[in-house]
Amino acid sequence: MKRNKKRPTMGDVARLSGVSQTTVSFVINDVPNTSISEKTRAAVMKAVKELGYTPNAMAIGLRTSQSRVLGLVADEIAITPFGGYIIKGAQDAAREHGWLLMLMNSGKDASIEDEEISILLSRQVDGIILATMRHRIVEPPQLLYQIPSVLLDCRDEGNTLPFVVPDEFLGGYQATELLLKKGHRCVGMINTTEDVPSAKLREKGFLQALADYNVPDADDLVAYGDDGNAKTGYDGTKTLFSRYEDMTALFCFNDRVAMGAYDALRLMQKRIPEDVAVIGFDNYEIIAANLYPELTTMHLPLYEMGKWAAETVLQIAQSTGETEATPQAMIPCPLVMRNSV
């Protein structure tokens, strides 16, 4: 392990190029309203290159009191399959503007969350994104109000903080609409009974679509399980077909549920999509692309939400103005066509 010998400072550059430290700073930062001759400028740049000088972010941060770091506080997001897309989205946006991302995983313990936010605060992060996995209503820690912040995949009761969530209703609507447009008239939905906005809203979208297309509204077109796993899909499919044996299309709460539906349909000797069309939600590639036939589904725009969140915090952080409206966004869930419809 080579120990790192002290990195060169601005002073070193100044010495080598025979100018003052101030001048070096002016050159490096292209400070407006200063005039530096081409010759000095070149000399400084040469010295910079020669020494391999890079600025010390700590010193800059101390002086300017901004860190160019964004904090991302997440409940279990990171370990959720594809939750990483949120991180990636936020990070890409941050990077584009010259910012970095600092990560914190709180689990779901509120006191840890508070602690983590205050750690980030003491690190002088310029903004915070609070992300949850599974769309829900949260009571945001007070600390968040001290600093530009955005909620991701969740919102607070009064919408006092900017937030970004997927448009679950529209997604549910469009998924159903696709089935209806393909001519299906007896379409069922398999949902979870968990109390989460995604379940409620996707179902609402489903029902609305049925209504708009004049499908005789039968409440028992929805079957429920108590979570969003394969078993729910398996059981739900059986339930629905016991109610309507001529059902020809299924809208599944998510891709895992669809996975269970596949199993049940196969057992019932129904072919997908010839006998029964199936559409999922979330676009968990690892499932959707590996099922046979590949699953048509609605894409959960995690990357896009991450990106929006980061961009928005940065915007707030950089705006000098005080009281702009709190931005909020619902990102649509685009259809991903594969072979199950």
Next chain:
Amino acid sequence: MKRNKKRPTMGDVARLSGVSQTTVSFVINDVPNTSISEKTRAAVMKAVKELGYTPNAMAIGLRTSQSRVLGLVADEIAITPFGGYIIKGAQDAAREHGWLLMLMNSGKDASIEDEEISILLSRQVDGIILATMRHRIVEPPQLLYQIPSVLLDCRDEGNTLPFVVPDEFLGGYQATELLLKKGHRCVGMINTTEDVPSAKLREKGFLQALADYNVPDADDLVAYGDDGNAKTGYDGTKTLFSRYEDMTALFCFNDRVAMGAYDALRLMQKRIPEDVAVIGFDNYEIIAANLYPELTTMHLPLYEMGKWAAETVLQIAQSTGETEATPQAMIPCPLVMRNSV
């Protein structure tokens, strides 16, 4: 958006408690070899609480030239399902020691990687973890040698840098051994032809186990596809059964391959596990736990690797000693028993 009014500094605390700034520092950091009376100590703490003082990490960083931040540079890790576990592991370890994690996603562009590392360097990170998804041999950027660093899920040709990888060979061996111990004698493997250590080593483990258990070594017990997806599993299963129609157990390169194998077996009217046992690799819960029957598989210890990596960088960073041996680890892949064997 409330703008954050300046946060209190150590000086403010000193003023309020009527002592010098030095004393405040001593109290807060519990500096050894200093004597502070209980009274002053209490007064300082009171002022700290009253003002809600938290130290400015930038200032500390500048003064001590350590940031208490670890950098994690990953290729596509974050957006890989469960890649998040690596992040979580590293972060948990870092947190335990009072460190934070800074994230960078390079994609696989080497020049970006270099750039990101130097960004991290200029941020004075105390160590860097370079992580790849999919175990492979890398040529680590020179910059890494300037600072404590660890490779994760990859290694360099000469093993000059510390690294941590899963023990693929052992995993392959143990998976196969399980099948053999259950009495299976005609067991096949479905592998990918991609040139990655995981494929090579898992197969090696498979063959070694067969040899150790005196199963007549038939090279054509392995079927290949050109990637690690379901289709490979589907085709591979058909191939293997066309060679040996009495095959009773399958070791799949990974869980996605197993997913395809399930489909093929179902089509061939074989029951799992009664007629054919199936074991996967990776333990992608979202697949493994949602297949029917649930898939028995080898767990890819991502979390553990992340943790080991972070702990090791920190250890290196904190050791004053120069030339310790470069640590390296192969983490075993524990068996996760479900219902497919």
Next chain:
DNA sequence: TCTTAAAGATAATTCGATTTAGTAAATCGA
């Protein structure tokens, strides 16, 4: 030729901590 402005560069201060080198008062040993 003298004044003035612009160009080119710099000295000194600052950000908020840590840390070294002290000082003053209290305590101790003989």
Next chain:
DNA sequence: TCGATTTACTAAATCGAATTATCTTTAAGA
């Protein structure tokens, strides 16, 4: 009682940059 310790605390330097206030020099204008 006097010098030596110990206790309790502080002043000032420092880390590496940004930034403000100044200072020269040179060129232009009258």
